[in-house]
Amino acid sequence: MNDNESVTSSKTDYPYPDIKENPLDEISITSYILGTVLGISVPWLINAKFVGFPLYLISLSAFHFLEFYVTAKFNPLKVDSNSFLLRNGSGYSAAQLLAICECLIEMQFFSFKSLSTFHTKLIFGLGVCLLVVGQVARSTAMITCGRSFSHRIMQEKQDDHQLVTKGIYQYSRHPSYFGFFWWAVGTQLICLNPISFIVFTVVLWSFFKKRIQHEEQLLIKFFGKEYLDFKETVGVGIPGIH
Numbered sequence: 218m219n220d221n222e223s224v225t226s227s228k229t230d231y232p233y234p235d236i237k238e239n240p241l242d243e244i245s246i247t248s249y250i251l252g253t254v255l256g257i258s259v260p261w262l263i264n265a266k267f268v269g270f271p272l273y274l275i276s277l278s279a280f281h282f283l284e285f286y287v288t289a290k291f292n293p294l295k296v297d298s299n300s301f302l303l304r305n306g307s308g309y310s311a312a313q314l315l316a317i318c319e320c321l322i323e324m325q326f327f328s329f330k331s332l333s334t335f336h337t338k339l340i341f342g343l344g345v346c347l348l349v350v351g352q353v354a355r356s357t358a359m360i361t362c363g364r365s366f367s368h369r370i371m372q373e374k375q376d377d378h379q380l381v382t383k384g385i386y387q388y389s390r391h392p393s394y395f396g397f398f399w400w401a402v403g404t405q406l407i408c409l410n411p412i413s414f415i416v417f418t419v420v421l422w423s424f425f426k427k428r429i430q431h432e433e434q435l436l437i438k439f440f441g442k443e444y445l446d447f448k449e450t451v452g453v454g455i456p457g458i459h
């Protein structure tokens with residue numbers, strides 16, 4: 218076996234992910250914790266006073282696991298321990314903490330945290346739909362974009378960076394942001410969290426608006442008219458972001 222063969226998977230052309238960027242102890246512990254949260258939350262659904270909270274924990278652990286898994290499977294050259302997206306900035310951690318505290322406090326002290334009325338059932342049902350659509354869109358976008366996807370915005374065009382306009386990109390030109398936004402809004406609807414619903418919607422809307430503007434300036438620099446034509450014909454799917 219020569220040096221090249223020793224680092225190349227026999228099933229794909231991809232070199233093995235960089236081991237220095239992928240501390241195996243950290244990755245295995247993170248996966249274990251996410252699996253534990255999922256493992257505790259699934260049986261909790263059966264006897265929970267309010268199913269929104271364990272369902273939220275399930276969607277949160279599945280989301281962060283899938284961020285790493287899909288990157289590792291479909292874009293292995295870009296996978297690293299940050300691919301779980303758990304270190305997604307202090308604002309993101311604070312928002313998730315707020316959502317957990319709000320849900321637990323309101324479950325204790327407020328009667329609206331139950332699926333006993335038509336309105337709460339409707340909000341909960343809408344939340345489940347949004348989080349499923351959001352998660353499917355997010356993971357499908359990462360798979361479709363493949364090697365051109367990166368959690369960090371590329372400031373320089375990489376040799377293997379190709380403009381993706383097919384598959385789910387025919388319906389949204391930023392399907393992973395579309396997915397993230399609606400998934401996050403959906404999580405707050407299933408929790409029946411009025412405060413966090415407003416906070417998540419406003420903060421994520423402003424975040425993606427700025428991010429898309431910045432990302433598109435670079436994409437126009439990389440792909441010129443090809444990107445301008447794409448921008449002209451395909452929308453984003455987040456209200457107020459064009």
Ligand SMILES: C[S@@+](CC[C@H](N)C(=O)[O-])C[C@H]1O[C@@H](n2cnc3c(N)ncnc32)[C@H](O)[C@@H]1O
Pocket residue numbers: 358362365366367368369370371379380381382386390391392393394395432435436
């Ligand atoms: C976090 S990914 C998000 C991709 C896209 N904005 C989305 O929501 O699906 C960011 C990277 O994807 C690249 N990117 C964005 N749109 C792309 C497209 N249509 N084709 C190829 N690369 C794209 C950007 O250059 C950036 O480095």
